[in-house]
Amino acid sequence: MNKIPNQLLVIFGASGDLTERKLIPALFNLFQGKHLSPRFTVLGVSRSTGDDASFRERMVLKNKFIPQTIGNFGLRKEFSERVFYHDLGDSYDTDYGPLKDRILALDADQGVAGNVIFYFSTPPSLYGTIAKNLHARGLLEELDSYRRLIVEKPFGYDLESARELNRELQQYCEESQIYRIDHYLGKETVQNLLVTRFANSIFEPLWNRNYIRHVEITNAESEGVGKRGGYYERSGALRDMFQNHLLQIVSLVVMEPPIGPQPEEIRNEKVKALKSLRVMTDPKVLFSHTIRGQYLAGSCNGEQAVGYREEEGVDPQSTTETYAAIKFYVDNWRWSGVPFYVRTAKRMPTKVTEVVIHFKTPHHQIFRGSGMEQYDNKLIIRIQPNEGMAIKFGVKVPGQGFEVARANLDFYYSDLGQVTVMEPYERLLLDAMNGDATLYARADEVEAAWKFVDPILKYWQHGEDVVTYGYSSGMWGPKNADELIEGDFGWRNPGEHLRDDPAFCVIS
Numbered sequence: 001m002n003k004i005p006n007q008l009l010v011i012f013g014a015s016g017d018l019t020e021r022k023l024i025p026a027l028f029n030l031f032q033g034k035h036l037s038p039r040f041t042v043l044g045v046s047r048s049t050g051d052d053a054s055f056r057e058r059m060v061l062k063n064k065f066i067p068q069t070i071g072n073f074g075l076r077k078e079f080s081e082r083v084f085y086h087d088l089g090d091s092y093d094t095d096y097g098p099l100k101d102r103i104l105a106l107d108a109d110q111g112v113a114g115n116v117i118f119y120f121s122t123p124p125s126l127y128g129t130i131a132k133n134l135h136a137r138g139l140l141e142e143l144d145s146y147r148r149l150i151v152e153k154p155f156g157y158d159l160e161s162a163r164e165l166n167r168e169l170q171q172y173c174e175e176s177q178i179y180r181i182d183h184y185l186g187k188e189t190v191q192n193l194l195v196t197r198f199a200n201s202i203f204e205p206l207w208n209r210n211y212i213r214h215v216e217i218t219n220a221e222s223e224g225v226g227k228r229g230g231y232y233e234r235s236g237a238l239r240d241m242f243q244n245h246l247l248q249i250v251s252l253v254v255m256e257p258p259i260g261p262q263p264e265e266i267r268n269e270k271v272k273a274l275k276s277l278r279v280m281t282d283p284k285v286l287f288s289h290t291i292r293g294q295y296l297a298g299s300c301n302g303e304q305a306v307g308y309r310e311e312e313g314v315d316p317q318s319t320t321e322t323y324a325a326i327k328f329y330v331d332n333w334r335w336s337g338v339p340f341y342v343r344t345a346k347r348m349p350t351k352v353t354e355v356v357i358h359f360k361t362p363h364h365q366i367f368r369g370s371g372m373e374q375y376d377n378k379l380i381i382r383i384q385p386n387e388g389m390a391i392k393f394g395v396k397v398p399g400q401g402f403e404v405a406r407a408n409l410d411f412y413y414s415d416l417g418q419v420t421v422m423e424p425y426e427r428l429l430l431d432a433m434n435g436d437a438t439l440y441a442r443a444d445e446v447e448a449a450w451k452f453v454d455p456i457l458k459y460w461q462h463g464e465d466v467v468t469y470g471y472s473s474g475m476w477g478p479k480n481a482d483e484l485i486e487g488d489f490g491w492r493n494p495g496e497h498l499r500d501d502p503a504f505c506v507i508s
């Protein structure tokens with residue numbers, strides 16, 4: 001079962017939240033599932049004082065994000081013995097000689113055959129510095145073994161900084177060594193978009209402007225920003241979710257069939273898809289096609305929630321958006337004239353991510369007046385939760401005449417029974433260990449996404465007529481966002497339809 005090479009994973013920023021909440025639990029699950037090679041080893045690196053014992057205790061033995069089950073303590077202990085810590089000193093910009101010695105010693109003791117993956121889990125401002133220092137000590141040179149970098153998001157702050165970061169990293173290693181992580185690509189249902197489209201013959205013939213009226217993508221979270229207010233203030237919903245996760249989903253919906261499943265074939269098509277998004281630069285278009293909002297106090301999931309401006313680390317006058325809805329077009333043969341509507345937000349009534357393909361009504365409506373013309377056919381791809389797919393279509397109501405009712409064909413992943421679905425970080429870590437970059441973003445892909453987002457960011461920052469709407473926590477966001485969608489459609493609000501927000505207002 002073990003095909004993964006022996007290797008060492010070096011995590012920079014190892015004292016942080018991501019390491020504790022996601023990376024170590026994912027690695028433990030992989031260890032538990034016997035997916036790792038027998039000599040797989042982890043070295044945590046950061047500036048915090050510590051040693052192997054204290055790091056093992058915090059990150060493995062007492063890590064509350066690794067579920068405690070009867071009998072897994074022994075396994076934790078075993079796994080913890082494969083985990084080590086290196087204290088870097090006061091700065092990430094230092095001589096990596098001692099770190100190199102530690103890596104060589106671990107290589108000799110643990111037998112990882114010189115294969116090393118460096119995981120950058122620090123603030124992004126340090127990525128270039130860390131790569132520079134690894135390079136200075138020859139740690140990125142691939143001789144008989146491999147050296148890879150996994151780089152966390154956000155990849156850049158805008159187009160220029162993303163380009164600069166690409167240039168910086170590519171100065172020290174080859175593009176093929178760089179793995180830019182986007183955890184949405186690690187979700188089974190996101191990958192299933194490729195299979196739905198290209199492993200079936202029933203969808204692809206309809207997947208174009210002749211049959212599709214519009215495409216709607218919703219990413220809603222009921223949580224607020226929590227303890228990440230400081231980070232979020234500099235980010236906002238557009239940078240935090242739209243530029244990366246949502247545009248990745250868009251690229252999978254929009255792309256042409258790749259000639260094969262190889263990473264470069266898939267990534268080439270995704271880049272082409274992102275390049276075909278119509279960049280909006282006219283302020284009038286930006287005004288009418290983009291909506292930004294910020295959550296106010298309210299009630300979410302039965303609990304009182306504070307407004308964004310009251311969150312820890314947030315400026316009480318902040319205009320950072322926690323809601324973004326964008327309408328745009330894709331300028332290519334397949335999608336010409338089909339509007340795409342994408343929204344992402346925090347403090348919505350529920351947590352849900354879904355893609356809805358709205359098909360056109362039949363061009364000749366025989367059953368006009370029967371009820372069906374109000375309901376276009378839809379394909380709903382539920383990314384989370386209740387992962388699955390549904391097709392909505394019309395059926396005859398039994399009895400005289402031709403009354404049409406709406407029916408569903410549903411598939412839920414849970415119907416597959418006892419299939420273990422890996423968490424995104426598990427899947428993506430395993431892929432990087434295997435050298436499979438299909439589910440990682442390439443430099444040109446990230447830049448193409450920023451090219452589309454940059455003018456929206458600039459307009460939101462400097463545009464004269466930009467408005468930020470306030471919406472109550474627990475509601476579906478600014479009412480104006482409904483007007484983005486032409487015709488009588490509105491957004492498909494999964495679950496309860498809470499429309500009339502008494503607190504809806506303009507906040508800046």
Ligand SMILES: NC(=O)C1=CN([C@@H]2O[C@H](COP(=O)(O)OP(=O)(O)OC[C@H]3O[C@@H](n4cnc5c(N)ncnc54)[C@H](OP(=O)(O)O)[C@@H]3O)[C@@H](O)[C@H]2O)C=CC1
Nearest residue numbers: 013015016017018019046047048121122123124152153154
């Ligand atoms: N947490 C999450 O859920 C997610 C995080 N990410 C990304 O992953 C990376 C790590 O995130 P996360 O673990 O949450 O971040 P943390 O703020 O917890 O930082 C990680 C570590 O980086 C080190 N560090 C070095 N310089 C600084 C500095 N100036 N300010 C703060 N920390 C510093 C700290 O370790 P020390 O001081 O010991 O050196 C810290 O423990 C970031 O790029 C983030 O954007 C992406 C998606 C989700």
Ligand SMILES: O=C1O[C@H](COP(=O)(O)O)[C@@H](O)[C@H](O)[C@H]1O
Nearest residue numbers: 153183184221240241245353384
């Ligand atoms: O990257 C991020 O993603 C999470 C949402 O991830 P999900 O897998 O729970 O949908 C989001 O909360 C966070 O703000 C963002 O940085």
